[in-house]
Each structure stands twice: as C-alpha cells, then as structure tokens.
Amino acid sequence: MKFLISIVLFTFLQTCSQSNQPIKTSSMENKDAKNNPYYSRTDTTKLYISNEEWKKILPADLYAVAREAATERAFTGKYNEFDEVGEYYCAVCGNHLFRSTSKFASSCGWPSFFEADKEGVYYKRDLTYGMDRVEVLCKRCDSHLGHVFDDGPKPTGLRYCMNSVSLEFAPDLQN
Numbered sequence: 589m590k591f592l593i594s595i596v597l598f599t600f601l602q603t604c605s606q607s608n609q610p611i612k613t614s615s616m617e618n619k620d621a622k623n624n625p626y627y628s629r630t631d632t633t634k635l636y637i638s639n640e641e642w643k644k645i646l647p648a649d650l651y652a653v654a655r656e657a658a659t660e661r662a663f664t665g666k667y668n669e670f671d672e673v674g675e676y677y678c679a680v681c682g683n684h685l686f687r688s689t690s691k692f693a694s695s696c697g698w699p700s701f702f703e704a705d706k707e708g709v710y711y712k713r714d715l716t717y718g719m720d721r722v723e724v725l726c727k728r729c730d731s732h733l734g735h736v737f738d739d740g741p742k743p744t745g746l747r748y749c750m751n752s753v754s755l756e757f758a759p760d761l762q763n
C-alpha cells in the first residue's frame with residue numbers, strides 16, 4: 589500500500605513539474621503555415637513536391653494561384669495598398685522574394701515591385717490567354733507568383749506584378 593501511494597505521489601509530482609515547462613515557440617516560422625512541413629524562411633533547399641501533395645497542405649486560394657497560375661482579382665489583395673517596411677516571402681515555401689524598399693505604388697491593382705531577390709525567383713515565357721508575358725516563379729518551390737513587365741520605374745524599369753496571396757510579409761524587427 590505504501591509502495592502504491594509513493595508511485596501515485598511520484599506521478600503527480602512529475603505531472604506538476606512538466607506543466608511548468610515553458611512553451612516552446614519558433615519565431616522564424618510562420619504560425620499560419622504550421623500545417624505546412626515544407627515551409628521555412630531559412631532552408632533554401634530546392635523542393636520537389638507534387639501538386640497532389642500541395643493541394644492537401646495549402647489553402648484553396650493560394651493553391652489556385654501558386655499551383656494553377658490563377659490570378660487574384662485586381663484591388664482585392666492584402667498587399668496591394670500596403671507600405672510597411674520589411675521582407676516578402678513565398679507564401680508556399682517561405683523563400684525570400686522581395687524587400688519592401690523595391691515596392692512601389694502602381695495603379696494596376698496588384699502589389700508591384702521594381703526588383704526581386706535574384707536567388708528567390710526565376711522566369712518563364714508565358715503565351716497563355718493570347719498574350720506574350722514573362723511569368724515569375726519561386727526558385728525553391730516552382731510556385732507561380734505573377735508576371736514581370738518592362739513598364740516599371742527606375743532604376744530597373746521593371747514592374748513585378750504579384751499576387752498578394754502568393755506573398756507573405758514579415759516586418760523588420762524594431763531596434
């Protein structure tokens with residue numbers, strides 16, 4: 589009997605001490621993407637994930653744009669009229685794409701940048717819908733981000749016309 593009591597007491601004490609453990613958090617990872625095991629803002633390893641797999645992980649609106657090259661409606665995106673200072677990452681995989689200093693106010697209805705992170709994106713000629721355009725894709729996960737046009741401001745003359753849903757903004761940390 590005495591033995592049993594000591595076991596119960598021991599278990600009780602152990603449970604108590606466990607509940608006092610601090611909750612572990614990771615500030616580098618995006619909380620919204622916690623169901624996405626491929627998401628990382630630090631790991632730049634190339635991803636080879638099937639659309640079948642992405643469909644299980646991504647929200648429907650992001651899947652449609654990123655994996656099926658849909659375009660969100662103009663003037664509806666969360667970053668269209670947005671000028672906070674920080675970094676923009678791929679909403680699918682966390683790869684770095686743009687710095688806020690390259691964002692400019694464009695009247696086209698989508699967030700626009702004049703320069704992309706060279707390590708973040710690559711390009712493909714896009715002849716769909718009877719147009720000749722240059723598609724912009726994420727170098728890490730091959731997701732569709734938007735298109736780039738040559739009517740942008742100096743110094744590059746480029747206009748990266750992006751879908752807000754494909755982007756994820758992280759503000760600079762306060763000093």
Ligand SMILES: [Zn+2]
Nearest residue numbers: 678681726729
């Ligand atoms: Zn990506």
